[in-house]
Every structure is written in C-alpha cells, then in structure tokens.
Amino acid sequence: MIAFLICLLGFASVYIAGRRSLSAGVGLALAFGYMYGLIRANVPQPAAYFVFDASLAGLYLAVLTRKRTPVERRKMRQIAPWVMVMTAWPIALSLLPLQDSLIQLVGLRGQVFFLPFLLIGAMCDDRELRKVAFWLAALNIIAFAFAGGEYIFGIARFLPRNASTAIIYLSKDVATSSGDLAYRIPSTFVNPAGYGGVMVLSLPILVGAWARVEERTWNRVLFAVSIAAAVLGVFLCASRSQAVLLIVLAIVVSLSFRVRLTAYLAWAVIATAVGWLVVTSPRLQRFTSLEDTSYVQVRLRGSINQGLLEQAENYPLGSGLGGGGTSIPYFLQDRLANRLIIENEYARIMAELGIPGLAIWIAFIFWVFTRAAPPRSDPWFIGRRLAYVATLMFLAMGVIGLGLLTWVPGTAMLMLLIGWVAVPNRLRVAVADPWAPAIIRSDFIRSRVGT
Numbered sequence: 108m109i110a111f112l113i114c115l116l117g118f119a120s121v122y123i124a125g126r127r128s129l130s131a132g133v134g135l136a137l138a139f140g141y142m143y144g145l146i147r148a149n150v151p152q153p154a155a156y157f158v159f160d161a162s163l164a165g166l167y168l169a170v171l172t173r174k175r176t177p178v179e180r181r182k183m184r185q186i187a188p189w190v191m192v193m194t195a196w197p198i199a200l201s202l203l204p205l206q207d208s209l210i211q212l213v214g215l216r217g218q219v220f221f222l223p224f225l226l227i228g229a230m231c232d233d234r235e236l237r238k239v240a241f242w243l244a245a246l247n248i249i250a251f252a253f254a255g256g257e258y259i260f261g262i263a264r265f266l267p268r269n270a271s272t273a274i275i276y277l278s279k280d281v282a283t284s285s286g287d288l289a290y291r292i293p294s295t296f297v298n299p300a301g302y303g304g305v306m307v308l309s310l311p312i313l314v315g316a317w318a319r320v321e322e323r324t325w326n327r328v329l330f331a332v333s334i335a336a337a338v339l340g341v342f343l344c345a346s347r348s349q350a351v352l353l354i355v356l357a358i359v360v361s362l363s364f365r366v367r368l369t370a371y372l373a374w375a376v377i378a379t380a381v382g383w384l385v386v387t388s389p390r391l392q393r394f395t396s397l398e399d400t401s402y403v404q405v406r407l408r409g410s411i412n413q414g415l416l417e418q419a420e421n422y423p424l425g426s427g428l429g430g431g432g433t434s435i436p437y438f439l440q441d442r443l444a445n446r447l448i449i450e451n452e453y454a455r456i457m458a459e460l461g462i463p464g465l466a467i468w469i470a471f472i473f474w475v476f477t478r479a480a481p482p483r484s485d486p487w488f489i490g491r492r493l494a495y496v497a498t499l500m501f502l503a504m505g506v507i508g509l510g511l512l513t514w515v516p517g518t519a520m521l522m523l524l525i526g527w528v529a530v531p532n533r534l535r536v537a538v539a540d541p542w543a544p545a546i547i548r549s550d551f552i553r554s555r556v557g558t
C-alpha cells in the first residue's frame with residue numbers, strides 16, 4: 108500500500124508541476140528518479156518498482172495536454188519521425204507470442220518508455236534548461252549528502268539488505284587505507300555505477316549553466332558546488348568507466364572555455380580540491396586499476412565477441428521483448444523463456460528487436476551525431492559540446508555493458524541530452540521568413556537573449 112501511494116504521489120505531483128512548466132515537470136520527475144533506489148530498498152514491495160514510471164506517466168500526460176508554442180512544435184517535428192519509428196517497431200514485435208505477456212510488457216517498457224524524452228529535450232529552450240540546471244544542482248547536492256553518510260556510517264543504515272539491493276552488496280571490492288575492502292557507494296540509486304553515470308550526465312547542463320556569461324554570481328556558486336559534488340560522486344561510486352568519462356569531459360571543458368580569468372580560477376579551485384581528496388583517499392582511487400590493460404582487453408573481447416552473427420542467424424527478429432537482457436524484476440524471473448545472457452547493449456537490442464531494430468538504432472545514432480555543430484555564439488555552447496561528447500561516449504560504451512536503455516533515471520537524462528543535441532536551439536527559418544507568425548519570431552528572439 109505504501110509503494111502504491113508513493114506511485115500515486117509521483118504521478119499527481121509531476122503532472123501538476125508539468126502543467127505549470129516543462130522544467131518543473133522534468134525536474135520533479137528526475138527527483139523521483141534520484142530517490143528511486145532509496146525508495147525501492149526501503150519499501151520492498153512490487154509497486155515500488157514503478158515509482159519512476161508513474162512519475163514519468165504524469166510528466167508525459169502533462170506535456171501531451173499542455174499548450175505548445177509554434178517553436179516547440181517545429182523543433183519536435185525534426186526528431187518526431189525517429190521517435191515514431193523507434194516506438195512502432197517494438198510495439199509490432201510485442202504482438203508476436205515469443206515471451207510471456209508480462210515479460211514482453213517489461214521488455215516493451217525498456218524499449219520505448221524513455222523515448223519521449225527525446226522530444227522533451229528537443230523542446231527545451233534556454234530558459235527551461237536553466238531551470239532544469241537548478242533542479243539538478245539541488246539533486247546532486249542531496250545525493251552527495253546521502254553518499255557522504257554511506258561513506259561514514261556504512262550503506263546498511265540507508266539501504267537494507269533485500270532482493271532490491273543484492274547488486275549493491277556484491278560490490279565490496281574497493282581497497283581502503285587499512286587494507287580491508289569496502290563497498291562502492293550507491294547514494295540513493297539502484298547501484299553504484301548508476302550513481303556515477305547520473306552525475307556524469309548532469310555535468311553538461313550544470314557546466315553549461317555555470318559558464319553562461321550573464322549568470323549571477325551566487326547562481327554560479329551553487330552550480331560550482333553541485334559540479335564538485337557530482338565529480339566526487341563519480342569517485343565515491345568507484346565505477347571505472349564513469350571515471351574515464353569524467354576525465355574526458357574535464358579535458359573538453361578545459362579546451363572549450365572562452366570566458367573571464369575568474370572562471371578559469373574557479374575551475375582550477377574545483378579541480379584542485381577534488382584532486383586533493385582523491386589523492387589522499389584510497390577509497391576514491393579504484394579507477395587506477397585501469398592501468399591493467401590485460402583486464403580491459405578481456406572485458407572488451409568478452410562483451411563484443413559474443414556470437415553476434417550466430418545470434419542474428421538464429422533470431423533474425425529477436426527472441427522476444429525482455430528475452431535479451433532487459434532488467435526483469437525478481438518476481439518475474441521464472442517467466443523468462445530462451446533467455447540470452449549478453450553483456451552488450453547493442454547485442455541486447457538485436458536479441459529483442461532483431462536485425463531491423465538494431466538497424467533503426469544505428470541509423471538514428473548516425474543521424475544525431477552528423478548534425479551541425481552549435482555556433483560559439485550560443486550561450487549554451489560549452490554545455491552542448493559536453494552533451495555531444497557525453498552522449499556519444501555513453502552510447503559507445505554500450506558495447507561493454509547492459510542497462511543503458513533501462514537505467515533509472517540515467518536513460519531519461521541521456522535521451523533528454525540527445526534530443527537537446529540533435530535539434531538546433533535556434534530556428535533560423537523563424538526569422539528568415541518575414542511572413543512567419545509574430546509569436547514564432549518573438550519566441551526566437553526571446554531564446555536568443557535568454558530571458
């Protein structure tokens with residue numbers, strides 16, 4: 108009953124917030140996603156698995172029923188055909204009786220439920236994105252506070268042992284200064300890697316908001332604190348892949364700044380403080396094990412070379428939605444048929460959607476990353492560049508792991524960034540056409556000045 112009431116609260120509150128503004132709906136939905144692991148661990152009921160789904164249902168309903176501006180409709184139309192195709196194919200396959208109906212429903216959710224965030228990311232303008240940055244800043248600081256509590260007092264005080272936290276309690280492989288092993292830190296998320304990944308995905312928006320020329324000083328301080336919390340969170344979660352992504356983004360940021368000297372100094376202070384904490388704490392140094400190149404080679408070989416050609420020959424249309432590795436709740440595991448164990452997101456897509464489904468995803472990724480680069484005059488230029496690099500690297504790293512498209516709330520954030528990257532922030536046609544409606548021109552002008 109408690110889990111059901113939380114689901115109802117998530118749906119109603121996010122719907123109301125989404126009706127007020129797009130950024131409020133997105134921010135509150137992500138708040139439920141941030142707390143999803145904590146809720147699921149402390150309310151071990153089947154309905155707790157659908158808390159984030161319920162909040163997203165409220166957001167989608169709010170977006171569907173709210174009035175959209177002509178600019179938003181124009182931006183949505185650029186990516187909507189892809190969303191329709193990527194949704195229609197899994198729905199068509201769900202009609203084939205290849206798996207149990209409940210398994211196929213979970214698989215369908217994993218394939219299509221987060222795709223509307225592509226449209227939401229395309230709709231976001233400067234003002235809405237700045238408000239989302241404030242939400243992410245607050246959420247990152249809260250998540251870091253929980254992570255700090257788990258670091259000091261142990262994760263058992265926050266996440267009790269049960270079926271929902273089994274993965275967390277298998278990750279006791281972090282060396283400490285005393286020579287013992289400690290758990291990776293999951294904060295409020297389902298697993299430690301999920302925590303680190305969300306922190307990385309939040310950085311493009313936070314750094315982009317922090318680097319805006321017209322941003323107020325105290326807002327910059329808030330964004331700087333949240334950025335530092337996100338960076339430390341990546342090292343606390345002890346995920347090596349997220350550490351690599353973080354280092355790459357740091358290099359991109361260093362090469363992208365064209366701002367005042369004070370901005371460089373502030374960035375140097377953040378980097379120095381975080382670097383000192385990492386160097387002085389062995390628990391934050393698990394990423395250094397990447398020096399073992401033989402381990403990396405084995406991991407890549409094992410994930411990429413998993414009989415993809417044989418799989419394509421045996422299951423040209425897939426083995427059924429949910430049968431390729433989509434996260435299935437523990438209470439549905441016994442319903443799986445012909446389960447394929449694959450540690451490769453693209454192999455999983457082919458296992459569930461077949462060769463046509465994989466081809467659709469590859470074509471979409473190619474389309475997104477061959478779009479025109481943002482102009483340097485864009486006030487969100489640094490954020491967009493970071494989003495481009497971050498999303499490209501996350502999609503590339505899908506070849507060595509699972510869960511990229513079923514990750515709460517990471518998949519929603521990933522799709523939001525992809526939609527934002529794929530659709531230009533400014534519609535040049537809106538001002539080039541003198542006969543365009545006045546409301547379109549005014550929206551365009553307002554987006555340029557960032558008011």
